[in-house]
Amino acid sequence: MIRVTIDRGGCVSCGSCWDICPSFFEQNPDDTFSQVIGSFRISDTLGEGDAPDDLDGCVRDASDACPVQVIAVGE
Numbered sequence: 001m002i003r004v005t006i007d008r009g010g011c012v013s014c015g016s017c018w019d020i021c022p023s024f025f026e027q028n029p030d031d032t033f034s035q036v037i038g039s040f041r042i043s044d045t046l047g048e049g050d051a052p053d054d055l056d057g058c059v060r061d062a063s064d065a066c067p068v069q070v071i072a073v074g075e
């Protein structure tokens with residue numbers, strides 16, 4: 001399990017994270033920013049979740065690809 005945090009206020013809705021790791025990230029239909037898929041969220045916070053080990057590489061790749069570096073992994 002690894003902690004993932006999206007600073008949603010800085011998201012520019014580029015789509016990279018949900019393209020690279022659609023099992024963990026999705027686009028919020030209202031504000032268009034990235035959010036953690038509901039089943040992985042912590043305390044219903046849209047931008048915070050715990051990724052299972054089998055998604056570790058995927059969430060790291062998404063974090064690396066984010067053009068505004070708002071996805072923190074394991075911090």
Ligand code: SF4
Binds near residue numbers: 013014033062066070
């Ligand atoms: S990669 Fe970054 S900027 Fe792009 S949608 Fe995801 S969080 Fe937003």
